[in-house]
Amino acid sequence: MTETTANGLAVPENGRSRGYLDEKGFRSWALTLDHKRIGVLYLYTTLFFFLLGGIFALLIRIKLMYPGQAIFSDQTYNVLFTLHGSVMIFLFIIPGIPSGLGNFLIPLLIGARDVAFPRLNLASYWIFVAGILVILGSLFRPMDTGWTFYTPYSAKTGANIAFLSFGIFLVGMSSILTGLNFIVTVHKLRAPGMTWHRLPLFIWGMYATSIIQVVATPVVGITFLLLAMERLFGVGFFDPAKGGDPLLFQHFFWFYSHPVVYVMILPAMGVISEVIPVFSRKPIFGYRAIAYSSLAIAFLGFLVWGHHMFVSGMSKTASIIFSFLTFFVAVPTAVKVFNWIATMYKGSITFESPMLYALTFIFLFIIGGLTGMFLGALATDVHLHDTYFIVAHFHYTMMGGTVMGLLAGLHYWWPKMTGRMLSEKMARWGWLLTFIGFNLTFLVQFYLGFKGMPRRWAEYPPQYQFLNIVSTVGSWILAGGILVMFSNFIRGLFRGDPAPANPWKGLTLEWRTASPPPTENFETVPVVTDWPYGYAKRKPADDG
Amino acid sequence: MEKGRGAGYGVYVAVFAALLVLTGATVAVSYIDLGLWNVAVALLIASVKVSLVALFFMHLKHEGGLVWTFALVPVLFLVLIIAGTLSDTLFR
Amino acid sequence: MAEDTAHFAGEEGGQASGHVSPAVAYEAAKLGIWTFLATEVLLFGGLFTAYIVFRLKFPEMFHKDFVHLNRLLGAANTVVLITSSLTVALAIASIRKGKQQLLKLFLSLTILLAGVFLVIKYFEWTEKFAHGLFPGTDIFFSLYFMMTGLHGLHVLGGMLVLGAMLFLAGRGRFSESYHTPVEISGLYWHFVDLVWIYLFPLLYLIG
Numbered sequence: 001m002t003e004t005t006a007n008g009l010a011v012p013e014n015g016r017s018r019g020y021l022d023e024k025g026f027r028s029w030a031l032t033l034d035h036k037r038i039g040v041l042y043l044y045t046t047l048f049f050f051l052l053g054g055i056f057a058l059l060i061r062i063k064l065m066y067p068g069q070a071i072f073s074d075q076t077y078n079v080l081f082t083l084h085g086s087v088m089i090f091l092f093i094i095p096g097i098p099s100g101l102g103n104f105l106i107p108l109l110i111g112a113r114d115v116a117f118p119r120l121n122l123a124s125y126w127i128f129v130a131g132i133l134v135i136l137g138s139l140f141r142p143m144d145t146g147w148t149f150y151t152p153y154s155a156k157t158g159a160n161i162a163f164l165s166f167g168i169f170l171v172g173m174s175s176i177l178t179g180l181n182f183i184v185t186v187h188k189l190r191a192p193g194m195t196w197h198r199l200p201l202f203i204w205g206m207y208a209t210s211i212i213q214v215v216a217t218p219v220v221g222i223t224f225l226l227l228a229m230e231r232l233f234g235v236g237f238f239d240p241a242k243g244g245d246p247l248l249f250q251h252f253f254w255f256y257s258h259p260v261v262y263v264m265i266l267p268a269m270g271v272i273s274e275v276i277p278v279f280s281r282k283p284i285f286g287y288r289a290i291a292y293s294s295l296a297i298a299f300l301g302f303l304v305w306g307h308h309m310f311v312s313g314m315s316k317t318a319s320i321i322f323s324f325l326t327f328f329v330a331v332p333t334a335v336k337v338f339n340w341i342a343t344m345y346k347g348s349i350t351f352e353s354p355m356l357y358a359l360t361f362i363f364l365f366i367i368g369g370l371t372g373m374f375l376g377a378l379a380t381d382v383h384l385h386d387t388y389f390i391v392a393h394f395h396y397t398m399m400g401g402t403v404m405g406l407l408a409g410l411h412y413w414w415p416k417m418t419g420r421m422l423s424e425k426m427a428r429w430g431w432l433l434t435f436i437g438f439n440l441t442f443l444v445q446f447y448l449g450f451k452g453m454p455r456r457w458a459e460y461p462p463q464y465q466f467l468n469i470v471s472t473v474g475s476w477i478l479a480g481g482i483l484v485m486f487s488n489f490i491r492g493l494f495r496g497d498p499a500p501a502n503p504w505k506g507l508t509l510e511w512r513t514a515s516p517p518p519t520e521n522f523e524t525v526p527v528v529t530d531w532p533y534g535y536a537k538r539k540p541a542d543d544g
Numbered sequence: 545m546e547k548g549r550g551a552g553y554g555v556y557v558a559v560f561a562a563l564l565v566l567t568g569a570t571v572a573v574s575y576i577d578l579g580l581w582n583v584a585v586a587l588l589i590a591s592v593k594v595s596l597v598a599l600f601f602m603h604l605k606h607e608g609g610l611v612w613t614f615a616l617v618p619v620l621f622l623v624l625i626i627a628g629t630l631s632d633t634l635f636r
Numbered sequence: 637m638a639e640d641t642a643h644f645a646g647e648e649g650g651q652a653s654g655h656v657s658p659a660v661a662y663e664a665a666k667l668g669i670w671t672f673l674a675t676e677v678l679l680f681g682g683l684f685t686a687y688i689v690f691r692l693k694f695p696e697m698f699h700k701d702f703v704h705l706n707r708l709l710g711a712a713n714t715v716v717l718i719t720s721s722l723t724v725a726l727a728i729a730s731i732r733k734g735k736q737q738l739l740k741l742f743l744s745l746t747i748l749l750a751g752v753f754l755v756i757k758y759f760e761w762t763e764k765f766a767h768g769l770f771p772g773t774d775i776f777f778s779l780y781f782m783m784t785g786l787h788g789l790h791v792l793g794g795m796l797v798l799g800a801m802l803f804l805a806g807r808g809r810f811s812e813s814y815h816t817p818v819e820i821s822g823l824y825w826h827f828v829d830l831v832w833i834y835l836f837p838l839l840y841l842i843g
Contacts, residue, residue, distance in 0.1 A: 116668065184664050187664075188664040215617075218676070218677075218679035229771065233772055234770070234772020235771050235778040235782060236778050242775060243693070302621060305628065306632065309632075314636075315631065315633075315636045317632075317635035556725045559722075560719070567711065570841060571711045571841070574842070582842050583842045586837035589837070590834050590837050594830050601721050601724075602823055610667070611670055614667065618674035618675075618678055618681075622677055622685075625682070626688055629685055629689060633689050
């Protein structure tokens with residue numbers, strides 16, 4: 001016996017009996033073609049590396065409490081910050097929302113049964129795993145270059161760079177194939193009536209992200225290939241002794257690595273665009289502006305990579321051009337922030353955990369984004385480059401931004417993915433500790449950097465010590481918050497209350513099917529007649 | 545399913561012949577010293593050949609705007625990376 | 637309870653029946669391969685960028701070194717690849733008319749020509765090595781070996797893909813109405829040809 005919604009979409013009463021999680025066994029997961037299962041696999045994998053990368057961070061912060069004391073060697077310190085950066089960036093934050101939440105949600109949000117190329121999707125995951133194994137295998141000799149792997153050091157160090165390069169190539173391949181899959185899926189598999197301007201904004205964000213992945217990632221692929229060739233065969237593009245140019249490495253590297261920060265942030269912004277209207281009970285303000293701003297960010301993000309190279313020896317001409325262009329990329333970002341705030345204005349706001357994280361995103365990302373302006377300005381960047389100001393800036397944007405967006409998305413879509421509710425109480429405690437811990441850790445680092453404390457140094461002059469201790473204590477509180485949060489996740493998997501189909505009363509298509517969804521996503525493919533943000537506007541005060 | 549596009553083999557053979565002629569031309573020109581014009585001529589001929597392959601062998605001539613966009617957008621980004629890098633290396 | 641599957645002529649109707657219709661699957665596959673080719677443009681693009689940077693920096697090196705390249709072998713390889721593009725296009729034209737034997741014949745010819753390309757490349761490379769010219773010798777030869785090497789890997793990959801197509805064709809998997817994998821393999825193969833069409837003059841002709 002099933003109920004029917006107004007447009008004839010059947011929602012099974014007992015959704016879990018035919019849910020996508022029902023079939024058990026290793027093979028049913030390892031060989032799955034179901035985008036939802038593939039998304040879950042990615043989430044498990046990337047969240048594992050989030051925790052691993054976090055442990056490296058805690059160790060870094062412990063060393064930084066006591067300069068001059070041999071808690072561990074400086075070389076170990078170099079390895080730790082290299083691993084922290086590499087693991088967090090390549091194995092967690094780049095695949096995190098796109099391959100995890102994106103895989104799970106994109107077909108559901110557009111009313112499709114799966115992505116365009118399900119077998120390619122499965123291959124993407126296993127290529128990702130292969131890349132992980134190769135990267136981990138390369139680590140048996142210390143990897144000490146920093147996650148940016150600059151030449152000439154990376155061409156000469158004893159670390160297994162060629163091996164690692166192959167691993168990064170594989171991880172990049174996974175990213176490319178995922179992006180390719182999503183682009184074609186959005187173009188070709190939308191449900192009847194789902195025009196481009198009825199797409200949820202998460203889809204716009206993911207579409208823009210996928211374009212970046214497809215265009216930028218091959219360049220980092222060739223970069224690492226050339227680095228490996230330099231080490232193995234003496235190819236000299238980056239070697240000054242052969243007439244090569246170390247800056248060429250940096251140009252190639254940052255041509256990818258700058259746009260990739262928009263791969264990190266655009267999906268998170270997409271999550272925020274979904275959460276804010278639901279928890280404000282109000283239509284999103286400026287739908288088209290937000291949608292097009294995602295495309296604008298994707299494009300503009302390709303014009304600015306040189307702002308990572310202002311003090312590298314790059315020409316003054318290029319520096320001026322890149323600095324000038326960098327300011328433009330703030331504009332579409334600001335457009336989004338204004339529209340989110342306008343959405344909330346006169347809304348009926350409630351503060352469940354997804355909304356707490358979404359609001360945190362807006363607050364912290366504004367700080368991160370504004371501090372980027374100091375760095376985009378050529379003159380101030382000369383002073384701030386390679387200081388803790390940079391470290392604080394990118395943690396505010398990547399953690400205060402992307403990670404908060406991921407957490408908002410996890411809390412928001414948890415009922416849909418698992419069929420269970422999280423403990424709202426634990427979620428709020430986790431949020432509070434995370435928020436306090438994060439700001440304590442990183443806010444002081446702006447000041448430290450401004451005062452001249454360099455990054456990537458295991459030792460520093462004593463006048464910086466007090467704030468470093470503050471920052472380390474902050475990291476412990478942050479770790480505590482994450483522990484509480486993950487405990488909630490684990491509890492939620494086994495002991496959470498059964499979730500209804502639509503606990504948050506959202507209007508996007510995923511809420512029209514059971515929690516968790518059946519393998520084929522929808523009993524019958526939905527027909528879309530309106531955009532998904534038609535929340536009732538706040539009525540005037542005379543409604544009794 | 546598939547409209548019977550390309551009446552058949554004739555167009556392909558004609559394009560093939562043109563490609564052979566152009567290849568011969570570019571090799572022949574390379575034996576003449578035209579200074580910097582060698583570069584321009586060689587790239588021009590290569591571009592014509594690429595256009596022929598893309599338009600006829602890859603059926604771009606019959607494709608809609610979406611496929612053309614997918615085909616041309618990467619070239620735009622290629623121009624971007626070249627221009628950005630040269631803005632550094634040429635002005636050091 | 638309405639069986640709500642609306643009929644849409646356009647893209648959005650692709651899954652009305654719960655499965656992707658063949659027309660949509662074909663269009664999706666085509667978009668997919670063009671997206672993949674976009675990534676290849678950027679992959680080779682890095683090498684082309686390096687070529688431009690170093691050519692502008694060391695024009696005399698290019699002028700001096702390129703004479704070591706065998707122009708005629710390079711031209712021969714160009715003709716080989718162009719012919720292989722013809723044969724794969726003819727393969728597709730054949731299966732569009734349902735001609736199975738011609739499909740297999742032209743696929744085989746394409747694979748054969750790809751093999752010839754690699755054999756010629758092998759002789760070129762070994763000749764270089766014999767003259768003491770290696771990837772590490774100088775930047776020009778770094779470019780030469782990297783660009784032709786990466787391209788050669790793509791030729792090899794193409795041979796494998798086309799070989800798989802030939803195998804499937806032998807099993808009777810393709811017909812007048814369904815031959816999507818052959819078409820997208822063909823598109824990939826033409827791209828491999830395109831890259832060579834630029835590589836050949838840049839490396840062999842314009843020192």
